[in-house]
Amino acid sequence: PKPNGDPTAMLMKSYACQRRTPLKHHNSFLTEALEILSQNAEYNDNEGRSVAFRRAASVLKALPRRVRSMQDLRCLPCLGDHSQRVIKEILEDGSSREVESTRQSEQYQAMKALTGIFGVGVRTADRWFREGLRSPDDLIRRGQQLNREQQAGVQYYDDLQKPVTKVEADVISDIVEKAVHAVLPGAEIQLMGGFRRGKEVGHDVDFLITHPEEGKEEGLMPKITNWLKEQGLLLYQKTTRNSYLEKMDGPARASSNMDRFERCFSIFKLQKSAVSCKSSSTASAEDVSTARESERPGEHHSEASGWRAVRVDLVVSPYSQFAFATLGWTGSKLFERELRRWAGQEKHMSLSSHALYDSKQNLYLRAKKEEEIFAYLGLEFIPPSERNA
């Protein structure tokens, strides 16, 4: 094996922010397995291990073709012994025993169900698991004390488990735009997160809002949420500053990209008629016969109703920080993490969703566009659709 003489060998850079990672790739049979081990490590408060598996998976996502043998992995970065063992077993036997037993384990399944509740992080889920709780139903049955956020999470659990489609995201974009322009004409709204990266479904819809006149954006969030409330479009909302710490009550906390933007975690009430209007395909008529007969108290089942609950994140940024906020809220989470690691370890800079600080020159670097931030960092510009690390 001589990588330079082999025309099929490619040079794989070791930071995810140095690579292009498309949404659709050739190795999901391996990456899904590695991501289960990553998720499980996160549930067990082992951040180092969790990131190692996630980095390994991400390298495979960037490969131009399907991995067929261990030979195909030579010269690739970020593949530790453990990841290689797992990959080898899957290539040889079709599956990995460790992955399958993790997938089947009571702890993994319970942690997945419990952290799947809006407002429940790894710490809370772990405490509940040790108290014998396994599912949202258990919380209801045992009358577990819940905060307001978690109550909403349990109440709309079924809806919030269902992926949000791009069409639903577009309908919500129109609503948010209407709300924002009603309270602050001239404001700009941008779809962020997975949908900006080209995903067809997501677990929520993320928006970044700003105004070209610096200062105009101050106090904007309560005006937006009040407008939405008056229209009966909000099932839940909580506006906070610097809320990343609370949500990330798991191992990612220490290195998380906390920010101090005004931010709203919300649950929208989305009318299904609005969605079937928007979708060009013949709207699948809701089959009323599939509606559940009985609703348990404290739960909403949307099959029977004309609307569904959708998680929406709103963030307001001053115009001068908009480029940094845009970069920070586009994701993926691993891509963001790798950008910050690259900035710190390779460039002696510190990147957040607000700013880029150069420790050598002792100054903040200004940017109007994402492209400028990549340039400061000495990185090739990676478009959002190729940040699916």
Ligand code: GTP
């Ligand atoms: P799905 O929603 O699951 O489809 O994927 P997603 O990539 O949109 O994930 P998510 O909505 O959780 O986050 C979107 C982006 O916002 C990611 O890059 C996160 O790292 C980032 N993000 C989420 N919360 C915060 C926060 O409080 N502060 C900052 N700076 N970034 C955040």
Ligand code: MN
């Ligand atoms: Mn999202």
Ligand code: MN
């Ligand atoms: Mn989000």
